[in-house]
Amino acid sequence: MSKLADFVKYEADEKKEKHVPVIDAPNTVKKGEFFSVTVTVGKDIPHPNTKEHYIGWIEGFVVPKSGVAKSIGKFVFEPEITDSTATFRIRLEEDATLFAWGYCNIHGLWENSKEIKVG
Amino acid sequence: MSKLADFVKYEADEKKEKHVPVIDAPNTVKKGEFFSVTVTVGKDIPHPNTKEHYIGWIEGFVVPKSGVAKSIGKFVFEPEITDSTATFRIRLEEDATLFAWGYCNIHGLWENSKEIKVG
Amino acid sequence: MSKLADFVKYEADEKKEKHVPVIDAPNTVKKGEFFSVTVTVGKDIPHPNTKEHYIGWIEGFVVPKSGVAKSIGKFVFEPEITDSTATFRIRLEEDATLFAWGYCNIHGLWENSKEIKVG
Amino acid sequence: MSKLADFVKYEADEKKEKHVPVIDAPNTVKKGEFFSVTVTVGKDIPHPNTKEHYIGWIEGFVVPKSGVAKSIGKFVFEPEITDSTATFRIRLEEDATLFAWGYCNIHGLWENSKEIKVG
Numbered sequence A, B, C, D: 001m002s003k004l005a006d007f008v009k010y011e012a013d014e015k016k017e018k019h020v021p022v023i024d025a026p027n028t029v030k031k032g033e034f035f036s037v038t039v040t041v042g043k044d045i046p047h048p049n050t051k052e053h054y055i056g057w058i059e060g061f062v063v064p065k066s067g068v069a070k071s072i073g074k075f076v077f078e079p080e081i082t083d084s085t086a087t088f089r090i091r092l093e094e095d096a097t098l099f100a101w102g103y104c105n106i107h108g109l110w111e112n113s114k115e116i117k118v119g
């Protein structure tokens, strides 16, 4: 059976354009205290933002040590009007991996992740 | 015929809790250049963030002089994990009114707006 | 202060194209039992579905007698691939008004509503 | 580097509760003609639908032979009010695999897929 993951792309798949979502967040945070996370598609090389080619949305997940993924929200953009970046605030109770997905209407799904320590 | 607007609440309806979304954005921006917008529910008095009572999402719209509303995205939060604030970037071609909606699962829909000049 | 509702359009505003979301749901339902709701934009005259002109999403709300609006979900479509209709199931504890919003990237926000009796 | 896919669950991971989204769609469709897809979480054994434990959303993707994933929409539910099922309509230009994700706020991300022939 095929898995969606077989069609998700990662940093190593990137050529000219920049699709991989870049995650800006602290390496270490305090237990239960909100901190800011910024996810940006096209941080180094801006991605096109036209009716024909755009970043449709960014979606976030966090997986704590338990291994059960938690949804942390989805930001749906409007072509031409909204830039492909979003900042939000989350809190963690234990070490976790933060995952971000970015979606390009032409180039598909792109994933990145970042380990965050609670200490 | 009833209208949804009859059940939307505004700043004047606020009592103890803070539900009205606060919009932080420049008063004047440059034509076609992205600028940051932060929408926060509970800026002065934090809103509860529990499984029983939480801010489910924030949604944004922009209405330029033409009078036709443009969607600028929706940020769906996760109770307990995501704080009720989101920052995103938009660009305008002409003077516009920015609208933000915040949704509390107990207290319903709340709206705020801000005029932005392009100059 | 301006209100987003001033820029929402209704059945009476419709001319050639069909933007007003049509709500198919029973007039009377049983308390606490799920029933189907179908919301369709372009039921009589199909709306364009191209990269340049499309229905971006449909969003639903329900307002029970208490007068506090409840979000019942948003369906975000993909231009060219997804048709502008969605069917979902909800349950009510008391008489309520169901509201649907449809969003056209060119023609803005459109609203319709339907009273549903619990009996 | 960890991948979100490592934390997604499939049919084989299911025990007592039913989390895997069931996809009802034709095996064969006509090129470019819309057809209905119903995605249901808890089809055999209904999933809890309370403030503490609920299906937050269903999300769909389609991957045509080109191998580039296309978003086909996300339906965000409201705990207690919306049932965990959604019906929508899509069209395909070539053979494709349809993917559905369901999200439980306690048990995480679940995926299912279905091959659809265009003929």
Ligand SMILES: [Fe+3]
Pocket: A017, A019, A047, A053, A054, A104, A105, A106, A107
């Ligand atoms: Fe791209």
Ligand SMILES: [Fe+3]
Pocket: B017, B019, B047, B053, B054, B104, B105, B106, B107
């Ligand atoms: Fe509240």
Ligand SMILES: [Fe+3]
Pocket: C017, C019, C047, C053, C054, C104, C105, C106, C107
């Ligand atoms: Fe239109």
Ligand SMILES: [Fe+3]
Pocket: D017, D019, D047, D053, D054, D104, D105, D106, D107
């Ligand atoms: Fe569950």
